[in-house]
Amino acid sequence: MGNGTVLIVDDEPNAIKVLSAILLEADYNVVESIDVDMALKALHQEDVDVVITDLRMPGRDGMQLFEHVTENHPDIPVIFLTAYGTVDSAVHAITHGAFYYFIKPPDYLKLKSILARAVEQRRLKREIEALRKRLAEETSLPRIIGKTPQMLKIFNTIETIKDSESSVIICGETGTGKELIARALHFGSTRRDRPFVAVNCAAIPRELLESELFGYERGAFTGAVSRRIGRFEEASGGTLFLDEIGELDLSVQSKMLRVLQEREIERLGSNRKIKVHFRLVSSTNRDLEREAKAGNFRKDLLYRLNVIQINVPLLRERQDDIPLLVSEYVNEFCIREKKVLTVSDEVMRIFHDYHWPGNVRQLRNVMERAVVLSKGETITSRELPDEFVSLKKREGPLHSLRTLSELESEAVKNALRVCNGNKSKAARLLGISRKALYKRIKDWNIE
Structure with a gap:
């Protein structure tokens, strides 16, 4: 329901019945517990906004529940409602962070006013935490580096389309930096303060991917013990990045097409339509046109995805960027490892001749290893993996080199x-x- 979810904890059934009726009429979703053990299960299963608890109860009491919530769910406000209140218990509760302390029977108008403030406080805390998370993502965002014509073209495309609502598909082999481009599109746009939600379609089992994207209601299937918001809803107002979208099962593809057409979803186990609005950015290392011809990918979905296409070059196709990337990674890992290092000309020659099957990701991993293993002031071939050393051993007269x-x-x-x-x-x-x-x-x- 609209105003939030309230967990009521009281060992008196009549007290729960009265308060539940009042809160339900005020458009709250109510979860009822007659003891602390039931309340702890409810906290685990439900997305609770506020706890209203009695103080004295058989077994564990309301103060012990309050201490558990404070330690494990610090963003959930706790309101005490008790017939056995004392000045000492009230002072102890308030000084330790309780939101409010009522004596039964309460002034229900005041209780509803206090409850609305508690719900709003929880929502504000969640928004602040989400903003902190986004700020951390943005400030720790690796830069896209390059000066070659292929990369300059990509930079220009990003600048041109960043604020558009059109779908973007980023094509390139594994390790070329497709997600970096997706993040640059989002964090450089007017959506930067809204969610950036990344889903690796290849990493999630096919049978779980639909529930991951659409979400589900409690009881929708075995194991669905509580409602879960899906990635479509989570990304609303921002950007949804579907990495390796070519891995989607055909059944999920047809449902995704409908989402893109109607801009609404239904959670699993529900027939209520929920409006969603997000910018879709996807990536693939497959030839989706060939996959569509083979019947493995829906053509109509491909047309929806492929409004704007960005093709990311292989690292060996942009060799002039290797010195820039090496410099960036050496600097990054030297700061972390508290070292000052340079890279030998010998290493740069080896890097120039290497074919880089893992692309930029492989180069970054190689540089991390080299910085960590380096004992002197210069990174040499001794710090490189074996395949680079064997390349060095093959060096000789120019006529003996193979292309x-x-x-x-x-x-x-x-x-x-x-x-x-x-x-x-x-x-x-x-x-x-x-x-x-x-x-x-x-x-x-x-x-």
């Missing part, structure tokens, strides 16, 4: 041989997408 294309072709052939021709396994072994593997097989006419 990057030859090295990649050999790696693809070896992976296919090891995986007995299974292209999905070979792609995972190489750390690239199936789309990228198919392209290389076609380019090099690999049988």
